[in-house]
Each structure stands twice: as C-alpha cells, then as structure tokens.
Amino acid sequence: MLGLAEYGLIYSDGLLKYDFGSFHPLNQLRMKLAFELIKDFGLVDRPHVKVVQPTMASEEEVLLAHDEEYVSVVKDLSSGVHHPDSFRYGFGLGDNPVFKGMHEASLLHLGGTLKACDMVQNGDVQHVFSMGGGFHHALRKRASGFCIYNDVVVAIRHLQKEHSVSRIMYADVDAHHADGVQIALYDDPSVMNFSIHESGKFLYPGTGHSDEIGEGEGRGYTCNLPLRPDTHDESFMKAFEEIFPPLARAFKPDILLTQFGVDMHFDDSLSHINLTTKSYDMVARTFHKVAHDVCDGRWVCLGGGGYSSRSVSRIWTILFARMIEANPPTYLSERWRNLYRKIAKEDPGEELFDDPTLFGAEDAVVVSETRKAIERARRVVSALEEKGAE
Numbered sequence: 001m002l003g004l005a006e007y008g009l010i011y012s013d014g015l016l017k018y019d020f021g022s023f024h025p026l027n028q029l030r031m032k033l034a035f036e037l038i039k040d041f042g043l044v045d046r047p048h049v050k051v052v053q054p055t056m057a058s059e060e061e062v063l064l065a066h067d068e069e070y071v072s073v074v075k076d077l078s079s080g081v082h083h084p085d086s087f088r089y090g091f092g093l094g095d096n097p098v099f100k101g102m103h104e105a106s107l108l109h110l111g112g113t114l115k116a117c118d119m120v121q122n123g124d125v126q127h128v129f130s131m132g133g134g135f136h137h138a139l140r141k142r143a144s145g146f147c148i149y150n151d152v153v154v155a156i157r158h159l160q161k162e163h164s165v166s167r168i169m170y171a172d173v174d175a176h177h178a179d180g181v182q183i184a185l186y187d188d189p190s191v192m193n194f195s196i197h198e199s200g201k202f203l204y205p206g207t208g209h210s211d212e213i214g215e216g217e218g219r220g221y222t223c224n225l226p227l228r229p230d231t232h233d234e235s236f237m238k239a240f241e242e243i244f245p246p247l248a249r250a251f252k253p254d255i256l257l258t259q260f261g262v263d264m265h266f267d268d269s270l271s272h273i274n275l276t277t278k279s280y281d282m283v284a285r286t287f288h289k290v291a292h293d294v295c296d297g298r299w300v301c302l303g304g305g306g307y308s309s310r311s312v313s314r315i316w317t318i319l320f321a322r323m324i325e326a327n328p329p330t331y332l333s334e335r336w337r338n339l340y341r342k343i344a345k346e347d348p349g350e351e352l353f354d355d356p357t358l359f360g361a362e363d364a365v366v367v368s369e370t371r372k373a374i375e376r377a378r379r380v381v382s383a384l385e386e387k388g389a390e
C-alpha cells in the first residue's frame with residue numbers, strides 16, 4: 001500500500017461533551033478508556049494506522065435525515081432557550097435530558113461518522129472505526145434512546161448522494177433494535193439492513209421482530225434477528241454466523257457499515273443478554289472477513305451502546321485489534337489499570353478477554369427460540385439468493 005495508512009481510528013476528547021449528566025447511564029468516559037487502552041497496546045503506533053480527529057458536520061448534512069423544525073428546536077434547547085413542548089421532540093427527564101451544547105456535540109459525533117465514510121470511499125483507508133457514531137434510534141423529528149441525530153441514516157444518505165454508492169449494507173449488533181434506521185430505510189432496496197438484538201418483547205424500543213422485512217420496493221431488504229433474554233455466546237454466535245455472512249454475500253454491497261454496540265455483554269445492565277468477549281471477537285473477525293469477501297474491504301465501523309466502561313473499553317480494543325490484524329494481548333497493563341481505577345472508580349480486572357466458560361448451558365427455551373428466529377431470518381437470505389440467481 002506504498003506507505004499509505006490503511007486503517008483509521010476517529011477520536012478526540014471533544015466527543016466526551018455528548019453528556020446527559022452524571023445520573024444518566026451513558027458515560028462517555030467509556031470512549032476515553034477505550035482509546036487509552038487501544039493506545040496502551042501500541043495499536044495506534046503501528047504502521048498504516050491513522051488517528052483522525054472528528055470535525056463537526058454541517059447543518060445541511062443533518063437535514064439529510066432530519067426535519068428543519070426539529071433541528072431548530074435542538075439548536076434552541078442546546079443554547080438554553082426554553083421550549084414548553086420539548087417533550088414532543090423526545091426531550092425531557094428520562095432518556096434524553098436537554099444539555100447545553102447538545103447540538104454541537106451531536107454534530108461532532110455525526111462529523112466523525114461522515115469523515116469515516118469519506119476516508120473509506122476516497123480510498124484513504126480500507127477500514128475505519130469511529131467510536132463516537134451509531135445513534136441508531138433517533139427519528140426524523142424526535143430524539144430517542146439517547147440519540148439526537150441519527151448519524152447512521154445521515155451517513156447512508158451521504159454515501160448515496162456524495163459518493164454515488166448504489167448498494168450499502170448496514171449491520172447492527174447493539175442490544176437494542178435499530179428502529180430509527182429501519183424506519184428511515186424500510187422501503188429502500190439499495191440498503192440491506194441487518195439487526196441482531198434482544199427481542200422487542202423484552203426490551204426497548206419494542207420493534208425488530210422477524211416479520212419486519214421491509215415494505216414496497218424495500219421488501220426483503222430488512223432482516224431482523226431477535227434474541228431471548230439470557231442468550232449466551234453459543235446461541236448468539238450460531239445466529240450471527242448463520243445469517244450475516246450469507247446475507248452479505250447474497251446482497252453484494254459496495255460498502256459495509258456496521259454498528260458495534262456492546263450492550264449485550266453480561267456486564268451491561270441495559271439488556272438481559274449475557275455475551276462474553278468471545279462473541280464480540282467473532283463478530284469483529286467476521287465483519288472484517290466478509291468486508292474483504294464482498295466489498296474489497298470497504299468497512300466503516302461505528303460505536304454504539306455500551307454502559308459498562310469495563311466491557312466497552314476492552315471490546316472496542318479487541319475490535320480495533322482485529323480490524324488492523326494485530327494480535328490482542330492477554331493482560332491489561334498496570335498503567336492502564338491504574339488509569340481505569342482513577343477514572344471509573346472500580347477495578348477493570350486483569351485480562352482483556354473474559355473467561356468463556358463463565359456461563360453454563362443455555363436454557364432450552366433460548367435454544368429453541370433462537371432456532372426459530374434463525375429459520376425466519378434464513379427466509380430473507382434465501383429470497384435474496386434466489387433473486388440473485390435469476
């Protein structure tokens with residue numbers, strides 16, 4: 001690659017300003033701890049790795065996925081102007097409290113995602129991880145689930161408009177269904193939208209069932225894989241491996257855009273799924289391999305949910321190591337562990353990976369329900385394979 005950087009990592013401390021306050025589950029120090037761990041392992045000093053700071057997206061870019069009226073309300077609230085009906089736009093106590101500077105902070109996160117897409121499309125890097133992205137719940141006129149601007153939908157519209165990309169695959173492994181992305185792209189056959197998550201019967205936002213497969217022209221281009229509470233590595237890995245790779249191979253995208261929320265980890269209190277680092281390591285390696293198999297390695301990975309700093313920092317480090325083909329070490333350094341204790345006020349443990357034998361055999365209901373969800377998702381894959389063979 002003639003000395004060109006092949007891998008990108010998008011981060012700056014400015015991203016930490018997206019902060020709903022100390023009582024909110026989203027603690028952005030998780031990103032700092034992840035970035036510090038990635039650095040501590042020497043991953044950013046390796047040849048062909050480029051660390052890039054995000055820059056704020058423009059308002060015009062936000063409008064690719066949001067209404068002008070909503071953006072102006074966000075701007076007002078962000079600058080301290082009171083809006084009596086802000087709850088109509090999703091703001092208020094609970095999930096999305098108003099905070100000063102939230103418009104600008106959201107633009108920076110969105111800008112990181114767009115920069116990641118541009119870097120891959122311009123051939124600057126092959127793979128890039130933008131840990132500040134992945135706000136998959138935000139709706140056209142409403143904040144939802146800690147998400148103000150939906151950078152995923154903006155990125156997809158940007159790729160279509162500015163880079164003339166005709167086929168995009170979006171794959172989301174966050175514990176929560178990517179409802180905002182699904183709603184925006186439900187009738188669009190040029191985007192394959194795959195989401196594996198805890199079933200909406202048990203978890204916010206309540207959607208993402210197997211029978212949601214798209215509508216109109218987009219019918220057959222949405223694939224949901226809902227999981228039961230208390231799913232462990234075994235069923236998760238089976239479900240992911242049986243559906244994602246063949247779906248991507250049948251769709252043949254020009255670029256792979258992934259959301260790497262890690263809230264299905266057992267440490268995370270916002271879902272009821274109990275995965276270990278073993279599942280996330282497999283997902284990272286599979287995304288990487290499939291990107292090379294189907295779209296010349298063009299892979300943009302975004303962050304996402306994750307409410308245990310201990311799991312977020314370790315899993316995003318494993319992801320980045322797999323992305324740049326570095327072997328992740330076994331032990332966490334004393335230097336990073338000290339930093340972690342200082343910032344998170346808890347002990348991060350000694351090892352990068354969890355003990356994969358932590359959980360015993362899965363419940364029979366989990367096994368049989370996962371089997372059914374796989375069979376239903378498999379129909380979307382088969383229909384697409386048949387279409388391709390015509």
Ligand SMILES: [Zn+2]
Pocket residue numbers: 126127288292297323
């Ligand atoms: Zn690669």
Ligand SMILES: [Zn+2]
Pocket residue numbers: 174175176261263304305306
């Ligand atoms: Zn989530």
